[in-house]
Amino acid sequence: MTTSGENTEIQILVAAREVFIAKGYESARMQEIADRAGINKALLHYYFRSKENLFDAVFSEVAAHLFPAVRQLLESDLAITEKISFFVKIYLTALHENPYIPTFVINTLNSNPERFLKYIQKSGINPMMLQKQIDGEAARGLIRPIKAEHLLVNTIAMCVFPVIARPIIQNIFQMSDAEYQAYLELRQTEVIDFVHKSLAV
Amino acid sequence: MTTSGENTEIQILVAAREVFIAKGYESARMQEIADRAGINKALLHYYFRSKENLFDAVFSEVAAHLFPAVRQLLESDLAITEKISFFVKIYLTALHENPYIPTFVINTLNSNPERFLKYIQKSGINPMMLQKQIDGEAARGLIRPIKAEHLLVNTIAMCVFPVIARPIIQNIFQMSDAEYQAYLELRQTEVIDFVHKSLAV
DNA sequence: AAATTGTTTAACCATGTGGTCAAAAGTAAA
DNA sequence: TTTACTTTTGACCACATGGTTAAACAATTT
Numbered sequence: 001m002t003t004s005g006e007n008t009e010i011q012i013l014v015a016a017r018e019v020f021i022a023k024g025y026e027s028a029r030m031q032e033i034a035d036r037a038g039i040n041k042a043l044l045h046y047y048f049r050s051k052e053n054l055f056d057a058v059f060s061e062v063a064a065h066l067f068p069a070v071r072q073l074l075e076s077d078l079a080i081t082e083k084i085s086f087f088v089k090i091y092l093t094a095l096h097e098n099p100y101i102p103t104f105v106i107n108t109l110n111s112n113p114e115r116f117l118k119y120i121q122k123s124g125i126n127p128m129m130l131q132k133q134i135d136g137e138a139a140r141g142l143i144r145p146i147k148a149e150h151l152l153v154n155t156i157a158m159c160v161f162p163v164i165a166r167p168i169i170q171n172i173f174q175m176s177d178a179e180y181q182a183y184l185e186l187r188q189t190e191v192i193d194f195v196h197k198s199l200a201v
Numbered sequence: 202m203t204t205s206g207e208n209t210e211i212q213i214l215v216a217a218r219e220v221f222i223a224k225g226y227e228s229a230r231m232q233e234i235a236d237r238a239g240i241n242k243a244l245l246h247y248y249f250r251s252k253e254n255l256f257d258a259v260f261s262e263v264a265a266h267l268f269p270a271v272r273q274l275l276e277s278d279l280a281i282t283e284k285i286s287f288f289v290k291i292y293l294t295a296l297h298e299n300p301y302i303p304t305f306v307i308n309t310l311n312s313n314p315e316r317f318l319k320y321i322q323k324s325g326i327n328p329m330m331l332q333k334q335i336d337g338e339a340a341r342g343l344i345r346p347i348k349a350e351h352l353l354v355n356t357i358a359m360c361v362f363p364v365i366a367r368p369i370i371q372n373i374f375q376m377s378d379a380e381y382q383a384y385l386e387l388r389q390t391e392v393i394d395f396v397h398k399s400l401a402v
Numbered sequence: 403a404a405a406t407t408g409t410t411t412a413a414c415c416a417t418g419t420g421g422t423c424a425a426a427a428g429t430a431a432a
Numbered sequence: 433t434t435t436a437c438t439t440t441t442g443a444c445c446a447c448a449t450g451g452t453t454a455a456a457c458a459a460t461t462t
Contacts, residue, residue: 008439026227027312030420040441045421103311106365110304111228113368120372127374144398149374149384150391157362158355164307165354167314171321173328173350183350190351197345198399209409231450241411246451409458415451422445432435 021100067123143199212238268324344400
């Protein structure tokens with residue numbers, strides 16, 4: 001077995017991830033992926049039989065990096081407020097490094113929900129424990145009572161939205177690129193603050 | 202001048218809006234739009250010279266309905282907390298009736314930012330006044346100090362995100378369609394509460 | 403009624419796309 | 433070297449798509 005095989009397969013996956021994330025499934029072109037991988041288009045079909053297949057391979061990789069952090073955090077034994085802090089920091093940092101993923105996910109989610117949901121299933125994320133913890137801390141008067149499905153959604157929303165709506169925000173608030181970067185970094189403490197204050201009894 | 206002309210033009214716009222919003226620009230097919238409008242495909246090009254043109258026409262309509270509410274609200278003389286309440290109610294109701302618009306906007310935003318931004322420019326939304334009001338109320342001890350670009354983004358994020366991430370949320374929290382509808386309605390008071398609590402001094 | 407103008411259609415075209423195939427090039431074992 | 437196998441390529445195909453065109457149809461004007 002030659003090593004060149006594994007090599008080109010990786011090259012293809014890297015190129016495919018770039019193109020799929022930047023353009024979405026429909027607008028991504030097999031030719032462009034081949035070009036970027038420095039190979040012939042037919043070779044794409046040799047390694048991954050179809051565009052659909054190639055996309056799935058790419059998506060698996062992305063999904064594999066997406067959920068573990070969330071799950072690990074939810075299962076840790078930190079206090080709710082601390083979980084929020086950690087979560088926001090981890091999430092915003094990850095988004096800062098991969099700003100195209102949310103749009104990519106949303107697109108996939110719309111054009112083919114099953115494709116995404118099967119990875120959620122596999123991730124084993126389960127909010128029951130979180131709700132229990134919230135109820136416990138609320139009973140002890142540490143935070144106000146709240147449903148997990150609101151707290152979690154609110155927190156993730158505030159992290160993700162600025163990334164997907166970047167052009168709008170930059171435009172309305174007249175931010176330069178540098179200012180927008182600063183804004184994103186400020187949001188870390190800002191979001192944490194916002195949630196903590198909202199949870200106070 | 203016959204009335205049939207205006208009629209078909211409207212029929213085309215209606216059909217085009219449905220298809221574009223449901224599928225996005227790339228995946229939308231001129232043939233499908235023609236079919237849904239009950240006309241020949243060539244007629245699309247007779248009224249709107251190209252797909253690009255047709256899309257712009259559709260987008261103008263959507264954008265025209267999107268911003269006035271926001272602007273009107275920001276310019277009203279309600280207290281911040283009341284603006285928030287109104288805004289969330291208006292926004293969530295609008296989203297409930299047009300759940301496909303956010304994804305549509307995000308897609309457009311990604312593939313062709315200028316197309317969207319020019320409508321924002323025209324809308325004349327200006328957050329300066331909002332910031333002034335916030336500063337004023339904060340100085341009087343009515344709310345805590347906060348930057349408008351965080352308060353506004355946070356609020357919109359919490360409204361929009363549940364709509365675009367619906368499949369994920371429904372899946373993780375194991376909600377039926379009916380339960381999800383109930384969840385969305387609950388969010389109205391929930392989001393308002395969340396923001397108000399976070400703004401308390 | 404004839405002519406003019408606006409509306410609608412069926413058939414067609416050019417192009418780009420995902421995908422295929424047979425043959426070449428490279429590699430390892432006999 | 434020969435053989436068998438894998439990897440890579442260029443040329444090609446079928447098909448869908450946005451767009452065009454010439455002709456038919458409808459309505460309005462003269």
